[in-house]
Amino acid sequence: MNVRRQRISGIAMAATAALGLGTLTACSGASAAGNTDRFDVVASFYPMAFLAERIGGDHVHVTSLTQPGQEPHDLEISARQTAQLQESDAVLYLKNLQPSVDDAVAQSEVKTKIDAASLTSLEKHGNEVGGHAAEHDDHANEELSGLDPHIWLDPVRYAQVAEGVGKAFEKADPDHAADYRANTAALVKRLDALNTEFRTGLAHTATKVFVTTHAAFGYLAERYGLTEEAINGLDPESEPSAARVKELEKMAKADGVTTVFYETLVSDKTAKTIASDAGLSTDVLDPIEGITDKSRGKDYFSVQQANLKALQKALGAK
Numbered sequence: 659m660n661v662r663r664q665r666i667s668g669i670a671m672a673a674t675a676a677l678g679l680g681t682l683t684a685c686s687g688a689s690a691a692g693n694t695d696r697f698d699v700v701a702s703f704y705p706m707a708f709l710a711e712r713i714g715g716d717h718v719h720v721t722s723l724t725q726p727g728q729e730p731h732d733l734e735i736s737a738r739q740t741a742q743l744q745e746s747d748a749v750l751y752l753k754n755l756q757p758s759v760d761d762a763v764a765q766s767e768v769k770t771k772i773d774a775a776s777l778t779s780l781e782k783h784g785n786e787v788g789g790h791a792a793e794h795d796d797h798a799n800e801e802l803s804g805l806d807p808h809i810w811l812d813p814v815r816y817a818q819v820a821e822g823v824g825k826a827f828e829k830a831d832p833d834h835a836a837d838y839r840a841n842t843a844a845l846v847k848r849l850d851a852l853n854t855e856f857r858t859g860l861a862h863t864a865t866k867v868f869v870t871t872h873a874a875f876g877y878l879a880e881r882y883g884l885t886e887e888a889i890n891g892l893d894p895e896s897e898p899s900a901a902r903v904k905e906l907e908k909m910a911k912a913d914g915v916t917t918v919f920y921e922t923l924v925s926d927k928t929a930k931t932i933a934s935d936a937g938l939s940t941d942v943l944d945p946i947e948g949i950t951d952k953s954r955g956k957d958y959f960s961v962q963q964a965n966l967k968a969l970q971k972a973l974g975a976k
Contacts, residue, residue, distance in 0.1 A: 694719045698745070698746045699721070700721050701723070702759045703724035709819065713824050713841045715837060726950055747769065811945060866913075866973065868972055871929045887915075922942060923948060
């Protein structure tokens with residue numbers, strides 16, 4: 659499913675082109691994507707870059723195509739970024755999330771192309787996802803019922819992707835295969851522990867239904883027996899219909915929903931309007947598409963733990 663959005667403005671595009679490829683942590687360094695003395699990996703956005711850095715360690719130089727704070731679906735990569743992509747040793751991306759990245763990767767001659775979507779199973783998700791979605795009318799249209807790309811929010815699927823990335827790194831850079839294997843095992847072990855935290859932390863709750871502005875949490879909902887009701891389906895910036903808003907308000911009352919969740923990279927206006935009309939609270943549930951100063955944590959794990967706490971509070975965990 660190609661999630662196409664209204665593209666970023668010309669000014670923002672110019673700024674992105676001027677900045678070139680955004681770097682991540684100390685591991686990323688300040689040099690261009692290619693021609694370093696390490697294994698050069700271009701990652702499409704934060705969840706891919708996080709995997710590359712954790713698995714690659716000191717042996718990799720990771721560069722992200724998406725600037726911190728930029729909504730990744732909006733990305734239109736620059737000519738400079740495309741050129742730097744060509745110079746890299748590997749590219750790690752999630753097909754169908756960022757169409758401009760897909761196009762650039764398809765046209766590039768990068769030897770190692772790692773598509774995270776091919777390393778785990780994807781499902782179709784629309785506005786309603788999870789345990790009792792069938793009890794509600796199906797209002798998801800064809801555009802919103804494509805394959806959901808948000809696999810990284812499910813620790814189990816993310817671990818499967820990590821294992822695939824590790825094997826790809828081993829094959830592409832065999833001199834450091836042992837370290838990649840060890841780093842992958844450590845990352846998978848920690849993701850397994852995170853899965854256990856979510857499973858036990860959400861096992862007993864007053865309600866199993868939560869409302870979000872963006873249908874990013876379908877895999878997470880299914881994993882832990884919850885139901886996600888999304889205001890905007892897979893597109894966080896679309897406007898919900900009046901009928902959808904009315905339906906959500908009715909559902910919230912029937913299912914004991916207390917909170918409307920919004921995310922850090924998209925306006926909270928819709929969430930606050932619906933919450934106000936329905937007498938509900940608002941809180942952040944972060945899809946971890948990028949880490950900024952507004953994030954409730956410094957990396958994937960700390961933000962996921964903040965997400966768990968927010969869900970426990972909203973669902974009335976016992």
